Amino acid sequence: MGEEFYVTVEGQTPAPFDPKSGVPNMIAKQETVEDWIIENRSNELHAFHIHQLHFMLLDYRGRPVNEPFLRHTVNVPYYDGRALAYPRVRLRMDFRDPNTVGEFVYHCHLLEHEDGGMMGLIRVEP
Numbered sequence: 001m002g003e004e005f006y007v008t009v010e011g012q013t014p015a016p017f018d019p020k021s022g023v024p025n026m027i028a029k030q031e032t033v034e035d036w037i038i039e040n041r042s043n044e045l046h047a048f049h050i051h052q053l054h055f056m057l058l059d060y061r062g063r064p065v066n067e068p069f070l071r072h073t074v075n076v077p078y079y080d081g082r083a084l085a086y087p088r089v090r091l092r093m094d095f096r097d098p099n100t101v102g103e104f105v106y107h108c109h110l111l112e113h114e115d116g117g118m119m120g121l122i123r124v125e126p
Contacts, residue, residue, distance in 0.1 A: 005042075005108065005118035016117025017107075024103060025120035032095050039088040040076040046118070047109035048089070049073040052100050059090035073109050100124045 006014040009025050028034060035058065038048045054070035061077065062085070077087040107119035 005113040005116040007118050007120045017119035024123035026122045028095050028124045030095050030101050030126050034093045036091045038076050039086045041086050043078050045078050046076045047073050049109040050106040051104040056092040101126050
């Protein structure tokens with residue numbers, strides 16, 4: 001069996017994505033805007049991707065970013081084992097568009113990681 005990978009919401013037990021579960025890892029409300037921190041605690045690069053919406057990159061490794069465009073994927077640097085903090089990015093998720101209502105996935109955009117379970121389900125409720 002291949003290596004398992006996880007996307008874990010703070011406070012949840014790490015586990016590979018189960019597509020048969022149908023239980024969302026997160027619930028958001030339409031008409032809200034949330035800031036998410038994506039932290040990489042592994043020694044491999046990950047590429048965070050989410051379906052149904054684009055997001056703003058606000059901080060990259062703790063440094064403010066001023067980009068004039070939206071993203072659908074962002075690389076999250078790997079942990080080198082020496083830094084005092086895990087590498088992280090801060091993203092602004094805008095759930096105000098009516099097309100964001102429903103269930104969709106977020107995952108590592110590296111196929112081996114995604115296939116290994118590095119995925120989660122979000123439900124956006126009206």
